[in-house]
Amino acid sequence: MTPRPYPDTPAPRAIEENIYRSIKAVILSGRLSPGTRLPETRIAPLFGVTRERLRKVLHRLGHEHLLRIVPNVGAVVPAPSLDRARELFDARRVLEAGIGACLCERITDDDIRRLERHVDEEEDIAAAGDRPRFILASSRFHQTLAGLLDNPLVSAQLDELLAKSALFSAFHDPEHGSACSCREHRRIVDSLARRDIADVHEAVVAHLSLIETRLRPVPPDAPRTDAVTALRAHLATEPIRP
Structure with missing residues (x-):
């Protein structure tokens, strides 16, 4: 199921809030392994928004310590030790x-x-x-x-x-x-x-x-997936709402 994209114009705060909630839910699900990148060029189209708008959400999650923002790399899932x-x-x-x-x-x-x-x-x-x-x-x-x-x-x-x-x-x-x-x-x-x-x-x-x-160490064979696949699966069951 392809998520319904947002028009990149009205209610920007509501749009960003829903994107924020979706990405946060996927991070907290534990499906992404530490070090997983969240590529803006592939994730922005899932939500039908520009990379600039997505970047605002990623930086917000970075401020909350749920992502690391690495120069010249982008947003990365942290590795809590x-x-x-x-x-x-x-x-x-x-x-x-x-x-x-x-x-x-x-x-x-x-x-x-x-x-x-x-x-x-x-x-x-x-x-x-x-x-x-x-x-x-x-x-x-x-x-x-x-x-x-x-x-x-x-x-x-x-x-x-x-x-x-x-x-x-x-x-x-x-x-x-x-x-x-x-x-x-x-x-x-x-x-x-x-x-x-x-x-x-x-x-x-x-x-x-x-x-x-x-708290337990993460098993080395624990199932993980890439960010785009995890977000697409999440949006199929929890579609974003304008």
Whole structure:
């Protein structure tokens, strides 16, 4: 199935947002091996846009650490090293444990219900086996917790760490990690509902440590495909909408 191209004129922000979501979903699916190039000349026609418009999207993904923009080469899928995982998750444990402690003093019952609905949604996504969507939903859970503090600096710091974590989840976390994360998120919400600072701290630290322990090296024979083929397959099942 050939995806319907966009006219390269109206609603440029909406067009770029849909292209961004499509490419991000393919990256987070883990179907692209680290080092895979995203050639502008072959990908732009899939979306019916110019290379310049596509380049804006690729640079946005580069800013979020989901791609590397290499001079004279272009956009490349990064290679997250398990050697750096401890450093990343140590930073998240420090930041997110602090977020949880602060929330115990200000979280409302409405906030708790909002978090509970989010975990319900996560469980549905995990049951459907939609791995890229689950990774994004899991990140939104943590972003929502930070957002409840209404502190843009905290949210910005966490967003950067989450973007890097998403690549680790895409490449190094086995499929069964989704259901585990749902249970761990539920425990965090239950602890927050009780305003129990010690238990929130324990739940947050345990959750992030368990994510780290679930990371595994990528098998050398793991199936991978090129970016154009992966995007074409994605668009066949998730067509872009003007």
